[in-house]
Amino acid sequence: MAFKDAIEIIKAAKSIAILPHINADGDAIASCKAMAAALETMGKECVIYSEETVEPRLSFLSDGITVYDGENTHYDLCLVLDCGDLDRIGERLPLLESADHVINIDHHKTNTMFGEVNIVDPKACATGEILVSVIDEMGIDFTADIARYLYVAICSDSGCFKYSSVTADTLRRTARLLDTGFDHSEITHILFDESPLNVVLMRADVTQNIHSYAGGRLRIVTADESLAEKYDLEADEVQGLVEIPRKIKGTEIAVAIKDIDGKITASFRANNDIDVAEISMVFGGGGHSKAAGCRINAESLEKAEKMIADECIKAIEKK
Ligand SMILES: [Mn+2]
Structure with missing residues (x-):
């Protein structure tokens, strides 16, 4: 069972590189932020490596994102989020190649299963939706911070819960996030209701x-x-x-x-x-x-x- 294998590897890893796909969107970046916040509560050292600077629309997520500059640091684990194939890793491939383990968590149905462990659920409307279950299975409590990032991820990829990819499970998982009390309307306003002139x-x-x-x-x-x-x-x-x-x-x-x-x-x-x-x-x-x-x-x-x-x-x- 991929979930159990992934959790075992994550628990054993001390240093973890977290990677979104190239041209990272709201689901990719916010999923990385949620995982980093969750893993840091377990005392893990996490670095999020993006291929490019975070786009202006998502600048509220840009704290703690490192733009990859070609370094080849060894990590115990590379956690790749929302990324369907290795082409979408871009220049960051050396990080995967030198890591002891690669876990691929994604919801693209065209995912090529490039990880050592692959948690790929095309029925999930966002990678952030899958992470609600992963973080839960790991026994980590949802802080308002973790929940807020996961909400950004799910909202981004579901067109604010409009697309047919939204299921009853999506809403049940989202309800758990809202229980932590963060300001959800602030997020939907930034994501969907404001654009520069x-x-x-x-x-x-x-x-x-x-x-x-x-x-x-x-x-x-x-x-x-x-x-x-x-x-x-x-x-x-x-x-x-x-x-x-x-x-x-x-x-x-x-x-x-x-x-x-x-x-x-x-x-x-x-x-x-x-x-x-x-x-x-x-x-x-x-x-x-x-x-x-x-x-x-x-x-x-x-x-x-x-x-x-x-x-x-x-x-x-x-x-
Ligand atoms: Mn996605």
């Missing part, structure tokens, strides 16, 4: 340029460096764009394609039972059936859009 204006610009295919069943938006420049935004602030086409009536697949920082990436969302993880896997990506992503090898944004539109239309026609 220039981000709102950038999104309005993107909204004016939605490309519709298959009679509107597929809708795509795009963004490049010039958009970031026009609104004075950092690359990591040009995000959340896939929500724009996703919210339009009639959209079955929504896609946002970005050509920023020398790479072209795409985010997919499904509003029905089309599996966008399968579409993203065609391009070497992965994710969940209703939310997935990939990097595209294409000469231009236009060519990437054509490749993606073709795959999406195929999936729509197959339905």
